[in-house]
Amino acid sequence: MAGHSQFKNIMHRKGAQDAKRAKVFTKLIRELTTAARSGQPDPAANPRLRAAIQAARVANMSKDTLERAIKRGAGNDAADNYEEVRYEGYGPGGVAVIVEALTDNRNRTAGEVRAAFSKNGGALGETNSVAFMFDRVGEIVFPAAAGTPEALFEGALEAGAEDVQSDEEGHSVTCAQDDFAAVREALEKTFGEPKSAKLVWKPKTTTPVEGEKAETLFKMIEVLEDSDDVQTVYANFDISEDEMKRLAG
Known part of the structure; x- marks a missing residue:
């Protein structure tokens, strides 16, 4: 097995994720605030903010907490300038x-x-x-229920993605950095909202x-x-x- 995701699986099995819930929220709030500051506070016009909102929802962040983080970023408060x-x-x-x-x-x-x-x-x-030693690529992750491995593979291929990895936990689609926005948009129309969508470093x-x-x-x-x-x-x-x-x- 290779890569950082396997480390996360180990920590999950050791029960460390629940203990770190507050830290996860802190990181998500910073990303929401920074994403709102770097672009428009409207997720439809701000892909980074849309991805941050998706990640916050997956982590079960409350709507009030999410909206407050976005407002702080949109307000350009120097105290929230990360x-x-x-x-x-x-x-x-x-x-x-x-x-x-x-x-x-x-x-x-x-x-x-x-x-x-x-x-x-x-x-x-x-x-x-x-x-x-790494490639900067787009990574779009869908839950297993989004579709069959065959459907995700065909959809990703048609959207211009480079690779799809599927297992019992879900589907991970990777694409070139320059194609990220177009691939994500195409896949969202077919398979719904992804669990996460972001640029990553792939070894x-x-x-x-x-x-x-x-x-x-x-x-x-x-x-x-x-x-x-x-x-x-x-x-x-x-x-x-x-x-x-x-x-x-």
Whole structure:
């Protein structure tokens, strides 16, 4: 198994998601506020805001909380002015890691990210030190009930997507960055509102990791995601089924 989504599955099975509900909401509120600030507060005219609203709904955020976050962004309050920052580096075992953050204090966030790397056998690098090992692509995720794997594959192909991965949890469609808006719009018309729709970093190659290095890597990712400033963490690790079962306990 490869990629960051498998790490999320491990943490879910360990019951960590419920405990982090408040942090999830904090991150979603920041994205809603930033999305509303960066474009129009109307989701129909602001694709980033529409995606943020979809993510908030999936997380069962209340309508009042969602609307307040959008209003704060539309109001251009300096107190809610978050800056988008990307950090890159290597984790245990030489795994390439990209960290995306929304922060109102770059020094604080940089210190937290640097500490997470250094205390867990990693090393923070310069911007673009590992980004070349990833492709920036669009990712649109639909629930399993949206359609059969065959229907999603045919629909995605017709919409101009590059790949579709389906399993019991749902369907993940990827497309070129420049085609993202058109592919998402076409698929929404056929299959309804997706669970998520965003630009992601997809590894071009993966790095095998196991044993203590795998444990330390996942600990580092968990520490990073515990930061309110960190929105998303991407890593190009590859891990065997047996090792995945061991880590899942």
